[in-house]
Amino acid sequence: MKHSFLDQYSDRDSPLHRLDPRSKLVATLAFIIAVVLTPVDSWPAYGMYLVLLAVLIVLSRVPPLYILRRSLVIVPFVLLVAVLIPFFKGGEVAGSYNIGMWHISVSQSGLQIFWNILARAWLSIISLSILAATTRFASLLEGLERLRFPRVLVMLLSFMYRYIFILTDEVMRMKQARDSRSFGGKWRWQIKTVGNMVGTLFLRSYERGERVYAAMVARGFDGHSRTLERLRFGRRDALFAAGLSLALVAINLFNLLY
Amino acid sequence: MEELITVKNLSFSYPDGQQALIDVNLAIYRGESLALIGPNGAGKSTLLLHLNGILRSNGAVSLLGSPIDESNLKWARSRVGLVFQNPDDQLFSPTVFDDVAFGPINMGLSDGQVRQAVTRALGLVGMSGYEKRSPHHLSFGEKKRIALATVLSMSPEILVIDEPTSNLDPRGKWSFIGVLERMAGTKIIVTHDLELVGALCRRVVILDQGRVVADGGTGDILADKRLLAAHGLAPDGASLKLKRRG
Incomplete structure (x- = not known):
């Protein structure tokens, strides 16, 4: 997208x-x-x-x-x-x-x-x-x-800038997948679905974090950011x-x- | 031929108890291009993460004769360049330049050397002039190339590439294969894509359920339909019949 x-x-x-x-x-x-x-x-x-x-x-x-x-x-x-x-x-x-x-x-x-x-x-x-x-x-x-400015915060901002739209895309795809199979239903059911989606998004982001970290470590990252x-x-x-x-x-x- | 990487009796299980690799033995020689194939969940990625010490199992993997451990991790990672499958995981910086420069900077090169390495790596993958772009605004194929460049900039002796052609359309796939073909040096390619294997690799290793089940020349292994079918890499008899009827 x-x-x-x-x-x-x-x-x-x-x-x-x-x-x-x-x-x-x-x-x-x-x-x-x-x-x-x-x-x-x-x-x-x-x-x-x-x-x-x-x-x-x-x-x-x-x-x-x-x-x-x-x-x-x-x-x-x-x-x-x-x-x-x-x-x-x-x-x-x-x-x-x-x-x-x-x-x-x-x-x-x-x-x-x-x-x-x-x-x-x-x-x-x-x-x-x-x-x-x-x-x-x-x-x-x-x-x-x-x-x-503290390095950790700069890195945080930099990751945010890099991944904000990737996460947005992820949410959009999940929403599309839900909407293609969901035909309304009681609001309690809908809220439960949204809750599950939030959980899934968190897990996916967490796993992505691990993969990104592996990619950083593979290129010699040792916890110090240098520029x-x-x-x-x-x-x-x-x-x-x-x-x-x-x-x-x-x-x-x-x-x-x- | 000189042995670059030696894997000896490597077994590995994840913290949750899942046994990912069982007694794997493998030697990788200088200058060869080797395909590591196998079905999903065979342990390919786990093996790959051992090759530059991201995962370590008590000295079972040696690089140029010395076992990879805490003391030589940095050296090992600059010699073995790992390209991950998803470029969105590999590219985490705000600009292409920052990403390609990340490895060389961590290696402690001087500013001038870093700049030189970045220019050279981008040139090798045909992406010169993309330095200031943000990875988010690149196409998938472009991201794949930049991801490769982020590793090439460290001038590794061995390139390890996870699923180089996944999610690429045929045009993107063949142009990426072309880039890899022009790349000199030792290559280990992890993939399911047998077309790619046929085009790039001389030797094939099949991994299934954590074990090496075959190791041989590409021609022999790709011709052995029964072997491929037994490990889920080619359609087996039953589904072939279905296909003929249809």
């Missing part, structure tokens, strides 16, 4: 694509930290973050709609976490309602926090989408490794990381004066 790329557009060419992954990783992390630390009520700062991201998207030559679509994936999760805040946060009441025997009130500051969490999450996820769309997954892993040094952190990379950090500082300073 054909699947789309996890890191779609990452093999294109643009100033952002050409940067060292380490530079982009650090810049993205700095951006997210700045966004998270920006005070709740400084909306102009958030606006400027968005402008900054827009500039980066233009530079990356990745279709803005693609980034937008990917970034919206996060919204349901954030809503789930944040939706109750306006109801429980004390303070000036923005509105209150009587529903049956319950009295519900929504506070002004609660609403503000709610919008704020949504904005922060959205900005962060856009920056991550830009990172993913401008960096090949393999170089991202290399960058993480050179930044002294070649292929990245070059140049002047442009330093310039990008420094420039972006300065922009973030400027935004916050402006905010302070404002």
Whole structure:
């Protein structure tokens, strides 16, 4: 089965694509930290973050709609976490309602926090989408490794990237095999079938793990992952990381004066 | 002829008690290409995993005269290159380059040597220029070739290949056989595919229920229909009759 790329557009060419992954990783992390630390009520700062991201998207030559679509994936999760805040946060009441025997009130500051969490999450996820769309997954892993990210975690991510679609295929095939022989039935029966499928998938993955390990051992793997040094952190990379950090500082300073 | 691998009185049973190999004796000589055939569950894969020490049974397998044990495992694995049946198990890295470079890096080669080994191995299997691709986006036949390259990059003395033609369509199969044919050196091929055996191998060993039951020239063994039928490698009398009537 054909699947789309996890890191779609990452093999294109643009100033952002050409940067060292380490530079982009650090810049993205700095951006997210700045966004998270920006005070709740400084909306102009958030606006400027968005402008900054827009500039980066233009530079990356990745279709803005693609980034937008990917970034919206996060919204349901954030809503789930944040939706109750306006109801429980004390303070000036923005509105209150009587529903049956319950009295519900929504506070002004609660609403503000709610919008704020949504904005922060959205900005962060856009920056991550830009990172993913401008960096090949393999170089991202290399960058993480050179930044002294724990090797075991890098290997874990690498296996995940390699096997996620193979497992997806496995699930699809199992589903097709089930559907070609199943004609509905009671829900308890169906749940049992799904349970068996999950068990089978686990066993198959476990056995595949053993085979993959055998293939690694057969080529001299002894528990230490080694890689070649292929990245070059140049002047442009330093310039990008420094420039972006300065922009973030400027935004916050402006905010302070404002 | 020089003996590369000597298997002497090798018996092996899995932890669950299943006896996989019983008193196997086998000598593999330099430069030969040998087919190891047998029905499913005959113990072929178990024997194959012994050849580079992934499974070990107290010194029953010797490589170039020295028994394979803990102390020389790394050396043994760089001399005996094992290609597994399913390329999705063999290729586990995010890019083709990383996978083909995996063995040479573990052998401790320098950066330049690793790069050279990768280029050479990809060239040998006709896949130059695929370095940056992700294995997931390759066809099955391409994955098979890359899987072979991941082992060739270590320049092994002996190639051990498990089911090289399984799941390939005829075109893919014959082009892969062509790649193997051009490969110099000692080859051990584990397979059910008798066409492949006829095209590539001079010597055939039949394994059934954990024992070596035949060892001889390819022509003799493939011509012996009764022997093949007795070990589930050719249709027996009853099913042949059915076929003629149909």
